[in-house]
Amino acid sequence: MTHGTLCTVTVRHSGGGQPERTLALLWRNTRQQVRRSAGRRPSLDVDDVVRTGIQLADERGLDAASMGGVAKALGVGTMTLYTYVPSKEELLDLMVDEVLAERQLPGPGEPRPADWREQVELYSEQTRAMFQRHPWLARVSTVRPPVGPGMLAGREYLLATLLPLNLSPRDTNTAALAITTYVDSAAGLEAENLLVERATGQSNEAWWYERNDLWETYFDVERHPAMTAIWHANGYQDSVAEAAADTYRYGLDRLLDGIQAQAETL
Amino acid sequence: MTHGTLCTVTVRHSGGGQPERTLALLWRNTRQQVRRSAGRRPSLDVDDVVRTGIQLADERGLDAASMGGVAKALGVGTMTLYTYVPSKEELLDLMVDEVLAERQLPGPGEPRPADWREQVELYSEQTRAMFQRHPWLARVSTVRPPVGPGMLAGREYLLATLLPLNLSPRDTNTAALAITTYVDSAAGLEAENLLVERATGQSNEAWWYERNDLWETYFDVERHPAMTAIWHANGYQDSVAEAAADTYRYGLDRLLDGIQAQAETL
DNA sequence: TCGATTCCCGTATACCCTACGGAAATAACC
DNA sequence: GGTTATTTCCGTAGGGTATACGGGAATCGA
Numbered sequence: 257m258t259h260g261t262l263c264t265v266t267v268r269h270s271g272g273g274q275p276e277r278t279l280a281l282l283w284r285n286t287r288q289q290v291r292r293s294a295g296r297r298p299s300l301d302v303d304d305v306v307r308t309g310i311q312l313a314d315e316r317g318l319d320a321a322s323m324g325g326v327a328k329a330l331g332v333g334t335m336t337l338y339t340y341v342p343s344k345e346e347l348l349d350l351m352v353d354e355v356l357a358e359r360q361l362p363g364p365g366e367p368r369p370a371d372w373r374e375q376v377e378l379y380s381e382q383t384r385a386m387f388q389r390h391p392w393l394a395r396v397s398t399v400r401p402p403v404g405p406g407m408l409a410g411r412e413y414l415l416a417t418l419l420p421l422n423l424s425p426r427d428t429n430t431a432a433l434a435i436t437t438y439v440d441s442a443a444g445l446e447a448e449n450l451l452v453e454r455a456t457g458q459s460n461e462a463w464w465y466e467r468n469d470l471w472e473t474y475f476d477v478e479r480h481p482a483m484t485a486i487w488h489a490n491g492y493q494d495s496v497a498e499a500a501a502d503t504y505r506y507g508l509d510r511l512l513d514g515i516q517a518q519a520e521t522l
Numbered sequence: 523m524t525h526g527t528l529c530t531v532t533v534r535h536s537g538g539g540q541p542e543r544t545l546a547l548l549w550r551n552t553r554q555q556v557r558r559s560a561g562r563r564p565s566l567d568v569d570d571v572v573r574t575g576i577q578l579a580d581e582r583g584l585d586a587a588s589m590g591g592v593a594k595a596l597g598v599g600t601m602t603l604y605t606y607v608p609s610k611e612e613l614l615d616l617m618v619d620e621v622l623a624e625r626q627l628p629g630p631g632e633p634r635p636a637d638w639r640e641q642v643e644l645y646s647e648q649t650r651a652m653f654q655r656h657p658w659l660a661r662v663s664t665v666r667p668p669v670g671p672g673m674l675a676g677r678e679y680l681l682a683t684l685l686p687l688n689l690s691p692r693d694t695n696t697a698a699l700a701i702t703t704y705v706d707s708a709a710g711l712e713a714e715n716l717l718v719e720r721a722t723g724q725s726n727e728a729w730w731y732e733r734n735d736l737w738e739t740y741f742d743v744e745r746h747p748a749m750t751a752i753w754h755a756n757g758y759q760d761s762v763a764e765a766a767a768d769t770y771r772y773g774l775d776r777l778l779d780g781i782q783a784q785a786e787t788l
Numbered sequence: 789t790c791g792a793t794t795c796c797c798g799t800a801t802a803c804c805c806t807a808c809g810g811a812a813a814t815a816a817c818c
Numbered sequence: 819g820g821t822t823a824t825t826t827c828c829g830t831a832g833g834g835t836a837t838a839c840g841g842g843a844a845t846c847g848a
Contacts, residue, residue: 514776561825
């Protein structure tokens with residue numbers, strides 16, 4: 257491999273048959289452990305493993321957070337990790353919920369912005385910052401997510417934000433899902449752009465420039481009049497990063513406009 | 523591995539340094555080939571490889587579309603594929619653009635629905651159906667996408683749809699990006715739910731049922747009043763599939779409402 | 789001191805992608 | 819027809835991944 261970078265992404269279909277163990281790990285900080293009596297003392301702890309995985313993924317991409325990589329960073333044998341974490345799937349679950357919990361969202365009873373849109377804004381900004389800190393999140397599937405404290409806190413906050421709109425309970429839930437779908441996806445795209453630039457060492461602009469042949473050799477103006485019109489009207493952003501940021505803002509604003517309009521006709 | 527399934531997903535950061543070759547492959551059907559003079563006759567053809575990759579991914583998941591798997595399905599040695607396709611990255615690019623091109627969207631001058639919202643609807647339904655046919659698409663990164671005929675046709679159609687709204691050129695483009703972001707993400711989530719059910723052999727409802735401990739042991743009603751309220755008001759859908767479908771519809775409708783409102787105030 | 793218990797981890801298996809280089813087939817030319 | 823250039827075919831090997839297995843090492847209670 258010369259320039260291209262290959263990322264292998266592990267997708268959690270979590271549990272592997274022992275959901276109780278996974279839940280206990282996810283919620284490990286809400287119950288205190290029973291000190292076991294006999295046996296060798298552990299040299300690590302689950303949080304060490306999870307933290308190291310996150311750090312490696314942040315610095316060198318999700319690939320670096322392999323079982324071997326994490327073990328080496330911790331100075332232990334690869335198989336040692338399996339005494340702390342049942343599998344790579346679970347480790348990824350734990351990493352995800354950990355960073356979800358990093359978002360600073362007010363809990364029930366705590367002070368928050370007055371306007372519901374500003375509250376959603378807070379959610380969206382915290383989530384966006386999370387993706388910027390941990391761009392590998394964009395590569396992790398969100399179906400059957402880790403149902404840990406971080407995920408539940410996010411859902412709770414967003415639902416609480418929407419309750420005052422007095423939509424039907426069903427619509428309130430659906431609106432929250434629509435918002436998270438959009439925010440996660442747009443923020444993930446934005447972060448992924450950064451990640452790919454760092455991982456390949458090539459700017460997005462250089463990538464497009466390499467593909468100049470497209471416009472000169474293959475692009476047919478007759479078949480793409482709208483693209484051509486937008487192009488000539490200078491409708492395309494100068495950089496991919498700018499386009500991603502604009503899209504994020506614009507789409508979220510329009511989505512919230514739509515939800516607001518629906519709430520006001522009730 | 524007992525129950526859990528691990529998917530390794532290859533993410534294209536395409537090109538690997540030879541963008542001309544990639545473009546030539548993506549647009550292979552728009553220029554006719556020059557018949558080479560000497561040398562052994564090929565027993566396959568790029569389309570055979572791409573089609574087989576798509577078929578395997580459809581039937582048995584993206585994992586099955588490995589170089590070895592595709593080669594075996596074609597009855598050739600693994601390394602033979604490399605005479606048709608420079609790498610796995612490129613193969614995935616070709617698979618993606620192929621299925622993007624499957625969408626039946628009217629080109630310039632061809633008849634289409636009168637209302638712009640119905641036109642967007644057509645785009646969204648075609649895209650959604652595409653994700654249902656090829657759920658592995660949800661696992662493929664869309665940054666630095668394959669700029670082939672399928673992708674360009676989709677962008678052209680959507681932009682043409684939005685032009686009559688008379689937004690600024692910049693906003694027209696941004697609105698199109700916001701729509702594709704939402705549609706791809708929501709449709710991808712929906713398809714992925716199906717995929718995971720098929721891959722694990724476990725329904726989403728069974729998955730949640732396995733996690734009953736969450737509510738009984740870990741869930742704190744005090745810290746999650748909004749979730750609890752929605753729950754008691756029967757706000758949660760009965761099935762994950764239903765929730766995904768509702769979210770898709772609701773979010774797209776509100777997003778289009780927002781765009782329409784903006785267009786009408788001009 | 790002697791289990792019992794727990795942690796540590798080397799080895800082996802089964803995948804993955806792909807660089808390399810030689811064998812086989814074909815066409816053009818002499 | 820023989821030679822040569824060109825292209826396809828693909829076995830082997832190397833380096834990556836996750837993890838099942840089983841034995842060795844450490845620690846506590848009795």
